Amino acid sequence: MARLKIHISRRSFLATGAAASAVLATPALSQQLPDTVQNRSEISATTRHNISAFRRMQWEPHFDSLRNGAILVDIDSRALHLWQEDGTHHLYPSSVPQSEDLTRRGRTRIVQKVVGPSWRPTPNMLRRNPEWPTVIGPGPDNPLGSHALYLGWTYYRIHGTHDTRKIGRRSSSGCIGLYNEHIAEVFDMTKVGTQVLLI
Template sequence: MMRPDRFALVVLLSALFAGPANAALEGADDRPEASVSIEGEPGTIVIKTSERKLYLVTAPGRAMIYDIAVGKPSEQWFGKSWVSKKRRAPTWVPTPSMREKNPSLPQSIGPGPKNPLGERAINLGWGAYRIHGTNAPRSIGSAASAGCFRMRNADVKDLFERVHVGAEVRVLR
């Protein structure tokens, strides 16, 4: 639970920066909020792999809901992490384990339609896991990745503008 003095500071800063924050969201999908039975401070990301859904908590009992693709059953992970970095037009670099499984992978793929990370990447913790866009939108709703969470490019761009570095991320079954 947030301390009252910290809450007051957050409210004050939100009011001061409402103009720029709203300007950043112009053009973002007009995504409705839904009632949910998920706990967390506003800004917390909760991923339910069994549902193939990502929830961005907006208020107690309220969240924005996004469809996602999750890791293949052998690649899934569960627990807590945090948003450690946000990248526009990211470059994809295969991990050593990906390269071991498929040595013919390119060294990297820069921004563009062939990039597996799509148009935005939100890095989690210290590892190689991310929430990112995709060049394979038909994979959304499936268990298809190497442990990352894929979103449609329009959805990840919307989430990218709403989530902050340092936000808590919880991955549940």
């Protein structure tokens, strides 16, 4: 009997229908992958890596402790993992930087938390786009969405977005983006001092 070979690209996986989209957009994905994915052994390496990031991960390989909580962002898989101090794990789909030269990896911490942040383009952004405004206040046009977690690296944030099309894509100029409802949850579960690792 001929064996059926199945190849799923990340794009086609994300576009397989409302059910798959709904699963990818919720933290519950860490509990259960859709049957259409679980039962397929022959999928691309990129898709396999992406799917693996949406399973429950352990914090111990990445952090010495959960003091103040911990956030792990997997850039390649576009997933944000959050562990609270008691070990409770949360998982969110994210947007990531558009290119490798805009991507920063390593360890940092949350140094400031802001509800209704104002957005200011970086000097490099203004050089590339001199027509941009120098500041956008809170509201539906603000690229930082409803909440922002400022990291110890200048110009880097974990923040919300009003443009939900960006989530799950390489679409930022360096920051990590979440749906507004997800950044609100992460905002409430973290504190200044929460450790952050981008891999």
